Amino acid sequence: MLEIKNVSKTFNLTGNAADTRVALDNISLKIEDGEFVTIIGGNGSGKSTLMNIISGVLLPDEGKVFLGNMDITKLKEHKRAKFFGRVFQDPMMGTAGDMSCLENMELSFRKSKHRSPFKWGFSKGILREYFKRQLSEFHLGLEDSLNQKVGLMSGGQRQALTLLMSASDTRIDTLNEFVATYCDNHLGSLRSEIEQAKDKKEKRNLNLKLKDEIKNYKDIATKFYEERKKVYLEKMEQAKTDDEKIDAYIEFNNSLHDYNQDRRILLLDEHTAALDPKTSKKVLELTDKIVRTNHLTTLMITHNMKDAITYGDRLIMFYQGHLILDVRGEEKSKLKVSDLLNKFDEAEKMMNY
Ligand SMILES: Nc1ncnc2c1ncn2[C@@H]1O[C@H](COP(=O)(O)OP(=O)(O)OP(=O)(O)O)[C@@H](O)[C@H]1O
Ligand SMILES: [Mg+2]
Incomplete structure (x- = not known):
């Protein structure tokens, strides 16, 4: 869970x-x-x-941001980057124009630190097949342009590529990273208890408890990781085709992130605003699919209020730094553009009263 407090x-x-x-102004979500x-x-x-x-580009003046139990309010941007994928309005921003589609994907793969799968039999050739497979799901002809310079691609294709790179979680945590996240998830509340403890003796006892707990959680997480890795290596050994190897890789990766509940969060800031209506629709449908x-x-x-109603399962509306609407499910799907405009007028009247 992502919590804004x-x-x-x-x-x-x-x-x-x-x-x-x-x-x-005092947003909680x-x-x-x-x-x-x-x-x-x-x-x-x-x-x-x-x-x-x-995403850590800005520090709030007040309030906190939590990812699960982890307080990430002050976590440096590059340190939390692995948890977030971002796509902006400008198609030029997410990709390097003078590099090919494949080179861009390799770069984003490398950035997210996962030398381990290479060590474990996931060769460069298989990686290329993996990218091809991801791209072909887009039906934008991208899988045939693997070696084409991204600068020559259309804004829509480029945005689709950025989207894919931001969404696909190719990082495989090392054992250490995996264990650290697992411990953070489980020990966040104990750590803040220690921080808040006023009494010295209480603090010391809690610290002792923390030490015990860390050992305990380290053992659990290590056991899980080693088991999954064993299964992965066996599957890689038995795999006859690249596709089977890719499946094993995806399964291993998913199992780690599911266990730690640290799946990527996608942040899209008007990512279709610079595209023509037809391409925008295509990229939105793709977004939904991914x-x-x-x-x-x-x-x-x-x-685009219509898009905001059509896509997603919850809609929130801001007005001058305030959250003025938060609807989900059926209530959301029943919304009309006119309802949103009314809400906007209402807020305008209230705040400027
Ligand atoms: N880095 C910054 N320095 C100074 N003021 C800023 C900065 N970022 C945002 N602001 C101001 O904060 C307010 C909110 O800006 P923000 O960019 O969050 O709006 P937005 O809802 O994304 O708007 P838009 O739809 O135009 O993108 C604006 O008044 C803006 O001028
Ligand atoms: Mg903005």
């Missing part, structure tokens, strides 16, 4: 009170694993600021 953020570039902009949330709101209402705080098949927790900012 009483987050506020104010900008003031000049130091003049008149230039103060309240981007977020709980987003369940696998939930697909669409976000709407006028220009400057705080949508991108929220994403920047979630999100659904991978059960990805997703936040999608859009200015």
Whole structure:
């Protein structure tokens, strides 16, 4: 679960009170694993600021951000990058134009640190097949353009590629990383208890307890990891085709991330805004497919109210740094664009009263 707790953020570039902009005003939000949330709101209402705080580009003035039990409010951007995939409005941003499609994918694969599968028989050739397989699911002809420079591709193709690279979780944690995440998940509350303990003796006892617990959780996580790795290596050994090897890899990877519940969260900031309507629709459908098949927790900012209603299972609306609407399920699917416009007018009247 991703939790935003009483987050506020104010900008003031000049130091003049008149230039103060309240981007977020005491926002609290709980987003369940696998939930697909669409976000709407006028220009400057705080949508991108929220994403920047979630991904660690900005620190909130007040409030906290939790990933499961882990307090990530102050975790450096590069350290939490493995938990998030981001796609922005500009198709030029997510990919390197002078590199080929394949090189871009290899780069993102390498960035997410997983030399282990290579060591364990997952060769470069198989990796290439894996990318091809992912790309062909798009039906954009990308799988035939593996060696084409990305700079020559259309905005839509480029955005689709960025989306795929952001969504696909190719990192395989090393044993150490896996164990660390598992321990963080289970010991977060004990750690904050220690932090808050006032009495010295109490603190010492809790620290002793923590030491015991760490050992305990380390053993559990190590056992799980070694078992899954054994299964993976056996499958790789028995596999007759590249496809079977790829399946084994995906299964191993998924089992680790499911166990630690640290599946990637997808942050989409108007990622189809620069595309023509037809391509935009295609990329949105693709987004939906990727999100659904991978059960990805997703936040999608859009200015298109119809898209915000059509896609996702929850819709939230911002107005001048406030959350003014939060609907899901049937209530969401029954929404009409006119309802959203009314809500917007209502907020405008109330706040400017
Ligand atoms: N880095 C920054 N420095 C100064 N002010 C900022 C910064 N980022 C955002 N703001 C201000 O904070 C407010 C919220 O901006 P934000 O970018 O979050 O809005 P948004 O909802 O994403 O808008 P849009 O739909 O135009 O993208 C605005 O008043 C904006 O000017
Ligand atoms: Mg924005």
